[in-house]
Amino acid sequence: MTKLLNRPLKAFALFSMLILLISVPVYVLVIDYIWVSELDENNWLTLQHTKEKLKSRDFTADEIEKINQIWGELQPGVSITKIDESNTLQDSVYEVIRNNVYDEEDGEDRFRGLKSHLVINDQSYQINIETNVEESDETLLAVAVVTFLFFVLLIIGFIFLNRRIAAKSWKPFYQTLQSLQSFDLAIDKRIVLEETNIYEFRELNQALTRLVEGNVRAFQQQKSFTENASHELQTPIALLKSRLDLLLQQRGVTPEISDMISSVEAPLSRLSRINKNLLLLAKVENNQYQESEHVSMYSCLENSLALFEDYVAGKKLKVESSFDRAMMIDAHPFLLETLVNNLLSNAIRHTPIGGSIALTTGNGQLIVTNSGAAPLAADSLFKRFSAVSNEVVGSGLGLAIVQEIASKYNWSVEYSFREQHTFSVVF
Numbered sequence: 001m002t003k004l005l006n007r008p009l010k011a012f013a014l015f016s017m018l019i020l021l022i023s024v025p026v027y028v029l030v031i032d033y034i035w036v037s038e039l040d041e042n043n044w045l046t047l048q049h050t051k052e053k054l055k056s057r058d059f060t061a062d063e064i065e066k067i068n069q070i071w072g073e074l075q076p077g078v079s080i081t082k083i084d085e086s087n088t089l090q091d092s093v094y095e096v097i098r099n100n101v102y103d104e105e106d107g108e109d110r111f112r113g114l115k116s117h118l119v120i121n122d123q124s125y126q127i128n129i130e131t132n133v134e135e136s137d138e139t140l141l142a143v144a145v146v147t148f149l150f151f152v153l154l155i156i157g158f159i160f161l162n163r164r165i166a167a168k169s170w171k172p173f174y175q176t177l178q179s180l181q182s183f184d185l186a187i188d189k190r191i192v193l194e195e196t197n198i199y200e201f202r203e204l205n206q207a208l209t210r211l212v213e214g215n216v217r218a219f220q221q222q223k224s225f226t227e228n229a230s231h232e233l234q235t236p237i238a239l240l241k242s243r244l245d246l247l248l249q250q251r252g253v254t255p256e257i258s259d260m261i262s263s264v265e266a267p268l269s270r271l272s273r274i275n276k277n278l279l280l281l282a283k284v285e286n287n288q289y290q291e292s293e294h295v296s297m298y299s300c301l302e303n304s305l306a307l308f309e310d311y312v313a314g315k316k317l318k319v320e321s322s323f324d325r326a327m328m329i330d331a332h333p334f335l336l337e338t339l340v341n342n343l344l345s346n347a348i349r350h351t352p353i354g355g356s357i358a359l360t361t362g363n364g365q366l367i368v369t370n371s372g373a374a375p376l377a378a379d380s381l382f383k384r385f386s387a388v389s390n391e392v393v394g395s396g397l398g399l400a401i402v403q404e405i406a407s408k409y410n411w412s413v414e415y416s417f418r419e420q421h422t423f424s425v426v427f
Contacts, residue, residue, distance in 0.1 A: 009162045016154050020147050027143045028136060035134055036112055040093055043114040043129045047091075050127065051118055054080075059120055077111055077130030082123060091116045096130070110135060172196035176205055183212065185219050227282035233275045240268060277397035280338065281384075284404050289332040297327040297336075297361050304340045305359075311348050318356040327361050329427055331409055339405045342398040343368045343423055350376065350421060366425045375417035382413070 059067070064080060071078045092115045097108050113130040175194040183191050191212045193205040244261055247253070283289065301323060312319055329336055347357050347370040355371035380386035382403035385396035406413045412426045
């Protein structure tokens with residue numbers, strides 16, 4: 001995965017390389033043009049100077065021939081030769097490639113020449129001035145090497161500047177990201193984002209602050225409503241249960257009425273459990289259990305097994321246990337007891353009659369396994385009011401409470417199924 005900060009650097013590097021590659025032949029053409037223009041000008045000045053010197057004196061034909069020989073020996077390419085008047089030439093520039101006797105390694109060289117006409121003692125002469133031109137391939141190689149070196153320097157500069165600018169410019173973004181990563185909606189704490197003078201990040205922080213504060217208010221209102229509603233429902237539910245008990249104890253209650261009252265008690269009991277669980281969830285979310293103690297895991301499990309002894313016996317379950325008696329957990333006793341009770345209750349509920357349950361502690365873990373034929377709905381297992389199984393109906397809050405308690409203490413809860421259900425809590 002590529003970081004956003006590195007994307008402009010790659011684009012700049014590719015664009016720079018493209019521009020520099022295009023610039024190499026352009027540089028070569030420009031240099032060659034300048035070089036040829038300078039040589040033409042130099043040849044022209046040399047020609048004018050030579051003509052003036054040759055016209056300043058009356059050279060004989062033998063002297064002209066001797067001068068030509070001397071030029072041929074001292075400066076190949078410069079010559080003055082006798083021509084017929086009928087072959088009088090106009091001044092012209094030419095380019096020729098021939099062997100350079102002074103540069104045997106390169107073989108043939110490129111020469112830029114100027115051809116002109118001169119009359120000495122009524123005799124026409126052709127005078128040639130040639131100058132060696134720098135080879136295009138050598139110029140191309142030199143420009144390419146220099147361009148490559150500058151490209152390397154450019155990339156190093158881009159990387160250095162990109163890191164410095166990015167580290168300074170993106171600092172507010174990473175501060176905001178860190179604040180959001182550490183923010184927990186369940187904790188009643190206002191999010192504080194760092195001030196920045198970068199317009200885009202300031203707008204982002206303002207939008208995030210409004211969004212988070214709105215969600216915090218909605219979450220707090222939801223928690224307050226749940227707690228208040230659950231608290232207010234406790235009294236009428238208890239009143240209804242007591243009135244139903246009194247009604248059952250009345251004389252003259254027919255079996256039909258007794259069955260109807262009993263059928264009402266079951267959903268009323270479930271309603272009571274749901275209400276108590278919702279109230280417990282609200283209290284955990286509101287951090288009303290802040291005190292922690294050094295709690296013995298062994299004692300907590302023994303109490304839970306004793307609490308569910310009748311349920312275990314009723315389903316004829318086989319319970320195996322392997323406890324680390326020295327295992328101690330730092331937590332609120334009621335919350336740790338609730339977590340263990342809910343896991344054990346869930347195991348009993350999803351174990352077929354005559355099945356088996358195993359409880360194991362050690363190495364900072366609690367593992368609860370129970371026999372079962374099919375896996376539970378792992379995706380929605382710890383969600384509130386989710387149906388983890390079509391066969392067993394519960395309040396839908398037991399495992400959600402387990403998850404909430406584990407989150408409060410930064411414990412991890414995992415579920416797996418391999419011929420049996422396994423819940424593990426790592427403290």
